[in-house]
Amino acid sequence: MTERRTAYLRDKVEQMEQRGETWVLRQLETATQANPTVEGQEVIMLASNNYLDLANDSRIREAAMDAIERFGVGAGSDWSIAGYNELQDELHDAIAEFKGTEAGLSYQTGFAVNAGLLPQLLDEGDVYVSDELNHGSIIDGIRLSPADSVVYDHSDMADLEDTLEAVHDEYNRMIIVTDGVFSMDGDVAKLDEIQRLADEYGAMTYVDDCHGEGVLGEGHGITAEFGLEDDVDFQMGSFSKACGVFGGMLAGNQEVIDFAYNTSRTWLLSAGYPPAVAAANRRSLEIIDSEPGRVRDLWDKRDYFKSELEDIGYDTGKSETPIVPAMIGDSRKAQKLADRLFEEGVFALAIVYPMVERGKARIRNQINAGLSDEDLDEALRVYEKLGRELDLM
Ligand SMILES: *Cc1c(COP(=O)(O)O)cnc(C)c1O
Numbered sequence: 001m002t003e004r005r006t007a008y009l010r011d012k013v014e015q016m017e018q019r020g021e022t023w024v025l026r027q028l029e030t031a032t033q034a035n036p037t038v039e040g041q042e043v044i045m046l047a048s049n050n051y052l053d054l055a056n057d058s059r060i061r062e063a064a065m066d067a068i069e070r071f072g073v074g075a076g077s078d079w080s081i082a083g084y085n086e087l088q089d090e091l092h093d094a095i096a097e098f099k100g101t102e103a104g105l106s107y108q109t110g111f112a113v114n115a116g117l118l119p120q121l122l123d124e125g126d127v128y129v130s131d132e133l134n135h136g137s138i139i140d141g142i143r144l145s146p147a148d149s150v151v152y153d154h155s156d157m158a159d160l161e162d163t164l165e166a167v168h169d170e171y172n173r174m175i176i177v178t179d180g181v182f183s184m185d186g187d188v189a190k191l192d193e194i195q196r197l198a199d200e201y202g203a204m205t206y207v208d209d210c211h212g213e214g215v216l217g218e219g220h221g222i223t224a225e226f227g228l229e230d231d232v233d234f235q236m237g238s239f240s241k242a243c244g245v246f247g248g249m250l251a252g253n254q255e256v257i258d259f260a261y262n263t264s265r266t267w268l269l270s271a272g273y274p275p276a277v278a279a280a281n282r283r284s285l286e287i288i289d290s291e292p293g294r295v296r297d298l299w300d301k302r303d304y305f306k307s308e309l310e311d312i313g314y315d316t317g318k319s320e321t322p323i324v325p326a327m328i329g330d331s332r333k334a335q336k337l338a339d340r341l342f343e344e345g346v347f348a349l350a351i352v353y354p355m356v357e358r359g360k361a362r363i364r365n366q367i368n369a370g371l372s373d374e375d376l377d378e379a380l381r382v383y384e385k386l387g388r389e390l391d392l393m
Pocket of ligand 1: 112137238
């Protein structure tokens with residue numbers, strides 16, 4: 001019998017397995033929330049981006065169900081081809097208001113914004129100036145563009161300045177691209193300095209705020225945190241994180257938005273998401289805007305968890321947000337700790353190569369506003385116990 005033509009794929013997965021680099025997919029038996037049931041046990045959820053505990057909010061569910069009653073379940077086609085409904089228009093206005101910009105637009109996902117819009121923004125003779133730890137969707141978006149790209153050391157403003165100094169004469173247009181919150185370490189981009197350098201060198205700025213919305217700037221994101229709503233040229237984000245729903249967003253001035261939906265291949269060549277998603281996204285923005293206490297609550301819990309985890313003896317790395325890593329180093333040790341945490345009822349993700357450099361493996365804890373004080377104390381108790389058991393401190 002001849003081997004199947006796809007056998008090489010099995011070999012590749014086996015090699016990844018041996019290096020501890022494959023995913024264990026876990027099944028949730030409830031909605032995702034602070035204490036979901038996962039594989040038969042109730043766990044403390046520290047692995048989701050559901051920072052504000054909105055993913056199963058009854059008001060957002062209701063908005064989605066009303067939309068299904070009125071508009072059905074499917075978009076029918078790409079928004080550009082077969083049209084869209086008023087829910088989508090209302091959402092676009094809501095995005096602009098939420099982000100403090102002239103106009104807003106939603107995309108199918110955050111990935112679709114970066115992979116679809118970034119390639120269109122620059123031409124040959126232009127250059128992207130990109131932080132080395134930017135999200136994979138930014139890296140892919142830049143790769144698809146005819147423009148060149150240069151990478152600066154992570155959040156290193158001296159290196160950014162040197163880079164701009166070195167390239168600005170050589171190229172026509174420049175865009176500095178950065179994550180707002182870096183998802184592996186939970187640190188925040190120095191957006192004030194980035195914007196100052198951009199202004200000095202005549203560059204545009206593009207900020208990916210996926211982990212900043214609902215978290216920074218009283219929920220409105222990193223540009224609100226720094227008061228730079230009018231300065232950043234391209235603000236993108238996601239409804240799938242703190243907003244608890246699904247979809248991507250873009251905010252900027254009207255010419256940015258008009259250009260975006262006329263040129264992004266992801267927007268033009270892929271179906272719109274269901275009307276219920278638009279209604280749910282809009283309701284989520286309203287709730288974040290009207291309930292600042294939710295955001296404060298998230299931060300109180302994050303501050304408590306981070307300081308207690310450090311007291312136990314864990315290194316939380318560069319965390320400045322509700323992403324609070326426990327730095328471990330070795331991939332296998334981190335995997336082992338994640339497995340043991342899960343057995344003890346704490347669901348947190350081991351982050352290993354290739355998501356981070358080899359030797360920088362960690363457990364990524366993500367705090368969410370729905371966790372009770374008891375949940376946090378229980379998770380800390382388990383961390384302390386396993387730290388001793390696995391000899392981590
Ligand atoms: C999650 C994430 C994305 C992708 O957003 P989706 O809406 O899930 O596609 C893009 N950039 C960053 C920094 C992210 O964390």
